[in-house]
Amino acid sequence: MAIEFNLPEAIATQQSAALMVAEHMMRPVSRHFDEHEHDIPWDFINGLWPVMRANPMFGAGESKPKNGDSGDKPKRTPIGNMTMIHLIEALSWGDAGIYLAAPGGGLGAAAIAAAGTTEQKQRFLARFRESEKPVWGSMAMTESQAGSDTSAIRTTAVRAGDEWVLNGEKIYCTAGRLSLEESAGLVVVWATIDPKAGRAGMRAFVVEAGTPGMKVAKLEHKLGIRASDTAAIVFTDCRIPLSNVLGSTEVVTAEQAAQPGGPKGFQGAMKTFDATRPAVAASALGITRATLELLHAKLLEAGYELRSDVPYHDMSAVERDFLDLEAQHRAAWLLTQKAAWLMDMGEPNTVEASVCKVKAGEAATLITQKAVEMLGPLGYSRELLIEKWMRDAKINDIFEGTGQINRLIIARRILGFSSRELK
Amino acid sequence: MISFSPTEEQSLIVDTLKRYAKDRLRKVFRDADEDGELPADLLAKGWELGLVGASIPEAYGGFGELSAVTGALALEELGWGDLSTALALEAPATFALPILAAGTEEQKQEWLARFSDETYPNATAAMLEPTIRFNPRQLQTTATASGDGYVLNGVKAYVPLASSAEHVLVYANEAGKTQAFIVPVSASGVSVGEREKLMGVRALDLGRLSLENVTVGGEGKLGGAAGINFDVLYARSQVALAALAVGVARGAYEYALDYARNRQAFGEAIGQRQSIAFMLAEMLVEIDGTRLMTWEAAWKLDQGEDALRAALLAKRTADKTVLMVTDRAVQILGGHGYIREFPVELWLRNARGFATFDGLAIV
Ligand SMILES: Cc1cc2nc3c(=O)[nH]c(=O)nc-3n(C[C@H](O)[C@H](O)[C@H](O)COP(=O)(O)OP(=O)(O)OC[C@H]3O[C@@H](n4cnc5c(N)ncnc54)[C@H](O)[C@@H]3O)c2cc1C
Numbered sequence: 024m025a026i027e028f029n030l031p032e033a034i035a036t037q038q039s040a041a042l043m044v045a046e047h048m049m050r051p052v053s054r055h056f057d058e059h060e061h062d063i064p065w066d067f068i069n070g071l072w073p074v075m076r077a078n079p080m081f082g083a084g085e086s087k088p089k090n091g092d093s094g095d096k097p098k099r100t101p102i103g104n105m106t107m108i109h110l111i112e113a114l115s116w117g118d119a120g121i122y123l124a125a126p127g128g129g130l131g132a133a134a135i136a137a138a139g140t141t142e143q144k145q146r147f148l149a150r151f152r153e154s155e156k157p158v159w160g161s162m163a164m165t166e167s168q169a170g171s172d173t174s175a176i177r178t179t180a181v182r183a184g185d186e187w188v189l190n191g192e193k194i195y196c197t198a199g200r201l202s203l204e205e206s207a208g209l210v211v212v213w214a215t216i217d218p219k220a221g222r223a224g225m226r227a228f229v230v231e232a233g234t235p236g237m238k239v240a241k242l243e244h245k246l247g248i249r250a251s252d253t254a255a256i257v258f259t260d261c262r263i264p265l266s267n268v269l270g271s272t273e274v275v276t277a278e279q280a281a282q283p284g285g286p287k288g289f290q291g292a293m294k295t296f297d298a299t300r301p302a303v304a305a306s307a308l309g310i311t312r313a314t315l316e317l318l319h320a321k322l323l324e325a326g327y328e329l330r331s332d333v334p335y336h337d338m339s340a341v342e343r344d345f346l347d348l349e350a351q352h353r354a355a356w357l358l359t360q361k362a363a364w365l366m367d368m369g370e371p372n373t374v375e376a377s378v379c380k381v382k383a384g385e386a387a388t389l390i391t392q393k394a395v396e397m398l399g400p401l402g403y404s405r406e407l408l409i410e411k412w413m414r415d416a417k418i419n420d421i422f423e424g425t426g427q428i429n430r431l432i433i434a435r436r437i438l439g440f441s442s443r444e445l446k
Numbered sequence: 447m448i449s450f451s452p453t454e455e456q457s458l459i460v461d462t463l464k465r466y467a468k469d470r471l472r473k474v475f476r477d478a479d480e481d482g483e484l485p486a487d488l489l490a491k492g493w494e495l496g497l498v499g500a501s502i503p504e505a506y507g508g509f510g511e512l513s514a515v516t517g518a519l520a521l522e523e524l525g526w527g528d529l530s531t532a533l534a535l536e537a538p539a540t541f542a543l544p545i546l547a548a549g550t551e552e553q554k555q556e557w558l559a560r561f562s563d564e565t566y567p568n569a570t571a572a573m574l575e576p577t578i579r580f581n582p583r584q585l586q587t588t589a590t591a592s593g594d595g596y597v598l599n600g601v602k603a604y605v606p607l608a609s610s611a612e613h614v615l616v617y618a619n620e621a622g623k624t625q626a627f628i629v630p631v632s633a634s635g636v637s638v639g640e641r642e643k644l645m646g647v648r649a650l651d652l653g654r655l656s657l658e659n660v661t662v663g664g665e666g667k668l669g670g671a672a673g674i675n676f677d678v679l680y681a682r683s684q685v686a687l688a689a690l691a692v693g694v695a696r697g698a699y700e701y702a703l704d705y706a707r708n709r710q711a712f713g714e715a716i717g718q719r720q721s722i723a724f725m726l727a728e729m730l731v732e733i734d735g736t737r738l739m740t741w742e743a744a745w746k747l748d749q750g751e752d753a754l755r756a757a758l759l760a761k762r763t764a765d766k767t768v769l770m771v772t773d774r775a776v777q778i779l780g781g782h783g784y785i786r787e788f789p790v791e792l793w794l795r796n797a798r799g800f801a802t803f804d805g806l807a808i809v
Contacts, residue, residue, distance in 0.1 A: 024451040026515050028745050031447055105448060331755045332677065334581050335762065335801075350759045354735030357742060361450050361734075378731050427724075434723035437730060438707055445718050 030109070031102060037078070038109045044071065045117025050408075053118045056250035057411050061242055063205065064121050064250055072157040075127045079151045104298065104363035108305035112356075115309025119415045122306060123251035127151055129198055130299060131160025131211040134227055137294040138269045147209060147229055159201040159208040162295075163193035163256055171428050173213070174221045178258065180214040180228055185265050187228060189214055189236070189258040197422070199254025200239050203232045210237075210256065211269070227269040236261030247414030300376040300423050301362040304383035307419035308356050310412050311387045315352055317409060318345070318394045321401065341397065348393055351386040358382050374436045377429040384420030384429075391416040450738070452519055459500070460519050466495060467527025475528035478649035479792055484531055489566050492535045498542055499562035507559030512546055514682060514744035517809025518689035522737070525693025529796045530649035532690055536807040537606035540571035540683075541615045543808045544626060547682065548674040552665065557628070571615040571626075572602035572655050573683075573805025582617070582624060582680055582804055587657065589618035589625060589667075596620070596667060598627060598635075598660040606806060608638050608653030615668070616657065617676075617805065624676040626668035635660035646795030679808070681757035682747060686807035688740040688757075688764035691800045692733060695768040698775035698793045699729045706778055722778055729771045736760070736767040744809060765801045772797040 030038070048067045056064055114122040128135070128151040135147050150158045169175035178191025191214060193199075202208035209231045217224035230237055241255040322329060327341050335343065358379040365372035391413035395402040402409050420426045435445050452460065470491065478484050497520060502508025524532035542561040545553050560567050575586050587600025598618055605614065614636075616629045629636060639654030668674050703726055706717030716722045743756035772794040776783035783790045 024449055025453045026451070026456075026741050026745060027447050027449045028742050029447065029749075100447060102447075331758050332583060334579075336579065337581060346759070346762060350739070350763045353739055353742075353756075353759055354732075354763060357738035358731070358735050360448055361738060364448060364450055374730075375734075378734055381727070382731050382735055427720075430724045430727040431720070433727035433730060434717075434720075437703060437726060438717045438723060440707075440715075440718060440723075444714075445720075445723055 031105075034102060034106050034109050037106060038113050040074075041110045041113035042116065044074075045113055049114070049117030049121050053121070053408055053411065054405075056118075056121060057247075060244060060249040061252065062250075063201070064124055067121055068124065068126050068157050072126050075125060075157075076152055076154070079127060079132070079148075101367045101369075104301065104366040105360065108301055108359055108363045111302050111305040112309040112312070115306040116313045117309075118250065119306050119310050119412075119418075120248035120250035122309075123197060123248055124201060126157035126159055126201075126206070128158075128160035129202075130162035130295070131202065131209055131229075133299050134162055134211040134295045135160075135229065135269065137298070138227060140270070143229070143266070143269065150207065150209075154207065156206065158206045159198045160210070161196050161198045161202040161208070161254075162211045162213075163196040163199065164213045165195045166192060167194055171425060174225070176213055176215060176225065177218065178212065178214040179218065180216050180226060180268075182216075182265070183262070186262045187265060187268065189228065189230070189261040189263065191258050192240070193256045193258075194241075195243065195422075196254045196256055197251055199256050200242060200252040203237065203254075203256070204239055206232065208232050212256075212258070228263060229267045229269065230258075230261065230263055234261055234263060246417060247411065248418055296423065297372050297376045298366060300380040300429070301359050301366070301372075303419055303423045304355065304359040304362070304379040307383040307387035307416060308352065308359060310416045310419075311352050311355075311383075311390050314391050314394045314409060314412050314416075315349060317407070318348075318397060321398055344393065344397060348390045351382075351390060355379065355383040355386040374433055377424070377432040380419075380424060381426055381429045381433065384426050387416040387419050450741075452515075456516050456519050459516065460523055462495060463520055463523035463527075466492065467523050471524070471527030471531050475530070475649070476786075476789065476792065478528070478530060480648075480786075482648050483651070484534060484649050488531060489534055492531065493538075493566040494564060496562070497535060498539045501539070501543060502546060502558050502562055506546070506554050508562045512543065514685055514747040514809040515741060518685055518740050518744040521686055521689035521807065521809065522693040522696070525690035526697045527693075528649075529690060529694055529799075530647045532693075533606055533647060533650050533803075533806050536686070537570040537611070538567045540606070540805065540808050541567075541569035541613060543682070544571070544615060544668060544674070544679050545628075548626075548669045548679060550670040553628070553668065553670075568607065568610050568612040569614070570606045570608070570611040571617070571805060571808075572605040572608075573617045574602065574604040574802075576601060576603040576654070580804065583676065584622075585617060585619040585624055587616065587618040589620040589627060589662075591620070592661070595661055595663040596627060598629065598657045598662060600657050601639075602655040602657070604642055604652045604803070604806065605655045607651050608655055609641065609651055614655065616655075618657075620673070623673065625673045626679070627662045628666045628668065629657070629660060629662060633660050633662075644799070646792070646797075646799050648795075677754050678747070680805075681743065681753045683805050683808045684757040684761035685740060685744045685747065685753075686809040687800060687803055688736065688743070688760040689809070690807055691764035691768035691797070692737045692740060694793055694797055694800075695729070695733050695736070695764075695771040698772045698790055698797075699726070699733055701790060702726065702729070702775040702778040709779075716778070725774050725778065729774055732767045732770060736763050739763055747809075768797040768800055769794075 166176050180187045180189050202210050212228050212230050215224045236259050238257050239254045240257045243253040362372050362375040362379045394409050395413050499508045500510035501512045545557050589596045589598050614629050616627045635658040637656045642652040706722050709716045739760040743753050743760040746753035746756050775790040776794050782788050
């Protein structure tokens with residue numbers, strides 16, 4: 024090992040393919056899907072599906088034996104997460120909303136990969152490699168009274184014979200419609216098996232598209248990432264097999280779950296975030312890089328100099344602003360790579376995942392907002408995509424843990440305080 | 447590959463310096479700051495660790511190789527220990543490493559061997575000038591070709607160990623370009639002025655150096671007649687300063703973190719309040735980000751890639767980070783942070799210097 028910053032050939036190749044997709048299949052339709060909120064970008068989806076099937080993101084490809092990979096070959100350094108963040112960054116450079124509509128297992132598959140048994144992984148994840156038609160997976164945690172405070176969820180799962188019966192209402196589920204109405208996909212739903220047990224009573228359940236008692240009730244209208252559907256899902260006596268509870272098919276009583284060392288539901292979600300927070304950061308930084316590139320070009324066109332060989336005190340205000348924005352982006356991107364690298368190395372990365380999410384969420388917000396200002400009437404105009412990118416970028420400081428929640432996670436870890444000691 | 451773990455060899459160096467910083471520098475830094483000087487044996491002991499020698503290849507009498515990444519790792523630890531000492535230990539490096547990186551074969555043969563010796567060599571560099579519009583690429587100190595050599599004129603500021611240095615690498619403006627010249631302090635026309643009285647790094651001897659019609663032979667110009675690519679040396683200097691800044695910031699962060707865990711107010715630790723806890727989380731975010739930018743710029747230098755922009759970004763970020771972090775450390779300690787019995791006010795004073803310290807360190 025050494026400290027190095029060169030992108031492995033294998034990632035670079037895939038990255039340039041993703042950038043081709045971004046440039047030719049996403050950018051040209053960016054504005055359309057921003058202005059026609061609930062249209063579905065089918066051309067992009069159908070074009071991308073064969074690629075996504077062959078290279079499932081997150082854990083969805085896990086149980087697939089690699090072609091020709093035999094045990095006696097020298098072990099290659101794992102680069103799965105590093106590859107993933109580079110692809111997400113490239114696609115989000117194209118369009119972050121359309122990227123979120125890309126077919127695949129998404130957060131649902133990530134949760135199954137992190138907390139599911141081998142049998143569950145096979146049963147639920149195979150579709151993301153094998154289906155002829157595009158398929159989506161999604162994850163539904165949030166409820167109207169439970170956002171950051173996930174322990175406040177009220178959706179219940181009650182055992183009835185060989186089945187779980189779900190009741191409750193989820194909101195803000197990314198790709199909920201694509202998963203449940205537009206494909207034979209699935210949603211991972213967080214529910215409580217004992218409302219009094221708090222976190223310990225929480226379990227994740229897989230609900231497949233077409234299950235009676237589950238309905239997409241509403242699609243939200245948003246500030247940005249409008250190509251991505253954000254769905255409310257209602258469960259009314261929705262019955263699913265017992266074996267659809269993630270992590271364990273055994274029935275866990277609230278008492279057992281509450282025991283120290285007992286079966287934990289919440290930990291499953293936490294493990295997912297270690298992988299998905301760098302992914303969100305990468306998406307934020309794809310938008311940010313697009314913004315910086317366009318800003319750079321427009322500033323030069325307008326006659327500004329952007330020099331590297333003059334002292335800070337001799338730079339123009341515009342030059343300084345640009346330098347500072349570029350530095351924010353660079354720091355965030357390196358932090359994101361480090362979080363993904365740790366994951367690939369099999370090392371704990373909870374702090375680093377939140378660190379990169381904090382930095383990227385903030386950098387993307389700041390940089391896109393500043394770019395609109397710096398480009399004046401051009402920046403504010405819908406003729407360019409900059410104003411859209413500002414609207415798109417903001418979500419990255421909100422979902423997968425707000426900036427504040429990720430600060431809390433970091434702070435608790437570094438200070439050694441529990442969630443009760445540091446609220 | 448993209449990877450973030452130091453080599454085994456680098457880890458050994460880091461461990462050694464961590465110990466030196468903890469056992470030596472952290473024991474003396476406050477008194478040294480108050481006294482305005484470093485303890486007599488401190489530099490000698492530090493020099494024995496072979497910092498500069500480890501950057502010099504065997505062919506020139508050393509026992510290692512030039513690596514900006516290794517340098518950055520080492521300087522973070524020294525910066526963590528004490529900035530004044532770190533800069534004093536760096537002074538000979540600011541003379542030797544430019545010769546190694548950009549000197550002619552003769553210059554390397556002549557000068558480098560002594561930097562692997564056991565005794566601390568009295569050599570330094572002079573880059574800064576006493577003007578608020580200091581521009582390293584448009585220096586006011588001039589070098590004018592004359593016969594086979596050059597004539598130097600000008601005033602240099604913040605020259606490390608000016609009062610004891612025997613040789614100085616002087617940066618000067620030759621026909622609009624920054625070049626470097628090896629100047630013996632004994633040369634006629636060289637005079638060492640007053641020691642600078644500064645806000646921070648008070649244990650470090652920094653002084654003025656005046657050059658009045660100082661003649662330097664042709665062999666004294668770094669890189670020979672062709673001279674140097676100043677951008678590369680300057681980037682090396684920016685990376686070094688950024689690494690030191692990361693070390694200072696990390697020290698202040700760790701201190702404040704520990705304090706916030708223990709200090710009680712309103713019936714609980716102050717770190718149990720988000721306004722303190724979030725400050726600490728943000729300090730960590732900025733320190734980690736700055737470190738990675740510094741490593742990346744260092745890595746580019748080691749690859750022979752253009753590091754101009756990366757080094758500028760790293761240095762500018764480091765300047766901001768170290769000030770933000772040390773200021774917050776003072777804030778987290780409250781009134782105690784303002785008192786000289788606690789270290790954080792010293793770190794804040796040192797931190798503010800980074801935006802000014804052009805040329806005081808190099809990797
Ligand atoms: C477009 C979009 C897509 C989404 N996709 C999904 C999805 O796929 N699946 C899913 O489950 N959810 C999804 N969400 C929900 C998202 O994760 C939540 O909105 C988010 O976690 C914040 O919850 P909230 O909106 O209820 O805000 P609140 O939790 O009500 O927070 C409001 C404010 O208070 C702050 N705050 C809250 N608690 C604390 C605290 N302890 N300390 C300090 N500050 C605090 C927050 O940072 C925020 O600034 C999505 C949301 C959006 C907008």
